[in-house]
Amino acid sequence: MDALLPAMLLFGLASGLHCAGMCGGIVAAFTARRVVPIVPAARAAPEWRRQLAFNAGRVLTYALGGAAAGALGGAAQLMQGALPVQMVLFVLAQGVLILAGVYLLGAGRLLARFENLGAPLWRRVQPAAARLAAVPGARAAALAGMLWGLLPCAMVYAALATATLAGGPAQGALAMLAFGAGTLPWLLGAGGALARLRAGPGLGRLRAAAGVLVLGMGVAGLARAEDLRSAVRAGLLCLG
Numbered sequence: 001m002d003a004l005l006p007a008m009l010l011f012g013l014a015s016g017l018h019c020a021g022m023c024g025g026i027v028a029a030f031t032a033r034r035v036v037p038i039v040p041a042a043r044a045a046p047e048w049r050r051q052l053a054f055n056a057g058r059v060l061t062y063a064l065g066g067a068a069a070g071a072l073g074g075a076a077q078l079m080q081g082a083l084p085v086q087m088v089l090f091v092l093a094q095g096v097l098i099l100a101g102v103y104l105l106g107a108g109r110l111l112a113r114f115e116n117l118g119a120p121l122w123r124r125v126q127p128a129a130a131r132l133a134a135v136p137g138a139r140a141a142a143l144a145g146m147l148w149g150l151l152p153c154a155m156v157y158a159a160l161a162t163a164t165l166a167g168g169p170a171q172g173a174l175a176m177l178a179f180g181a182g183t184l185p186w187l188l189g190a191g192g193a194l195a196r197l198r199a200g201p202g203l204g205r206l207r208a209a210a211g212v213l214v215l216g217m218g219v220a221g222l223a224r225a226e227d228l229r230s231a232v233r234a235g236l237l238c239l240g
Contacts, residue, residue, distance in 0.1 A: 004166060005178045007217065008159065012182020014210040015100065015155035053138035055187055057145025059180030062156065063173040065149075066163040070172015073164030086165075093162045094221035100158040101215025104207055111154040118152035125150055 073089055099111040129147035132140045159179040166172040 004162075004171075004175055008162065008175045008178040009182045011097070011159060011162070011214060011217065012179035013185070014182075014213045015104070015159070015179075016183040016186030016210075049138050050136075050141040051188060053141040054133075054145035054148070055184055057142035057147075058149040058187075059145075059177060059184075060142075061146045061149025062159070062176040062180040065156075065160050066166070066172040066174070066176025066179075067169040068172070069160045069163040070166040070175070071169040073166065073172070074168040076164075089164050091222065093165055094218045096158045096161040097218030097221065098215055099218075100155060101211045101213070101218060103154055104211030104214060106207075106211075111158065114157050115152035115154055118150065118157075122150055122152055 076089065096111070103109065103111045125147045129144050132144035132147065135141075135144075156179075159176060163172040163175040163179075166175045
């Protein structure tokens with residue numbers, strides 16, 4: 001778990017470019033939206049506070065998903081024995097990271113197909129998210145962010161697959177909080193900064209570098225699979 005949190009933070013930072021590409025327009029529109037508040041000016045939340053609330057809601061949704069993923073992974077390990085299930089989950093998670101890296105490099109679309117799984121739910125919640133985004137105040141912004149956190153995203157799904165390794169609901173939630181924190185620098189500055197990057201070759205280069213980083217994380221993880229098997233076996237022998 002100690003190694004998982006910094007790895008998830010790094011993964012979030014690398015995949016934040018993809019998230020900014022998907023959500024950057026949403027965030028920019030959210031920032032540029034000028035709704036005349038019905039409440040007195042003294043009670044209207046500053047724009048920076050609404051931005052923070054919006055992204056806090058999004059990351060909270062990731063954390064709730066991480067809790068579910070961690071619970072699922074932990075239950076699977078308890079029910080079927082530590083070694084085989086933990087190894088299968090570990091290898092699958094590293095494979096998903098490799099697919100995510102290839103996807104960021106633009107060389108594969110297999111992971112993107114999983115985004116279609118969340119499309120039916122997103123079609124139902126998107127209108128409510130848009131309405132909440134137009135309401136002044138940090139509370140409405142946080143609720144809008146929670147709903148926008150359900151936007152189908154290959155990188156989020158890859159992070160959730162990795163969160164199954166966390167060992168339990170609390171650990172899975174922390175893992176996804178770390179991932180969400182990694183995406184914040186890109187999405188908090190997704191307005192003008194992203195527009196400037198799109199105008200030149202910078203965004204493509206950064207995305208390629210992120211793809212190489214995520215791909216390397218997955219390959220390095222698979223290289224450690226044998227070490228993991230030895231460690232788990234040693235732990236089981238100690239318990240016996």
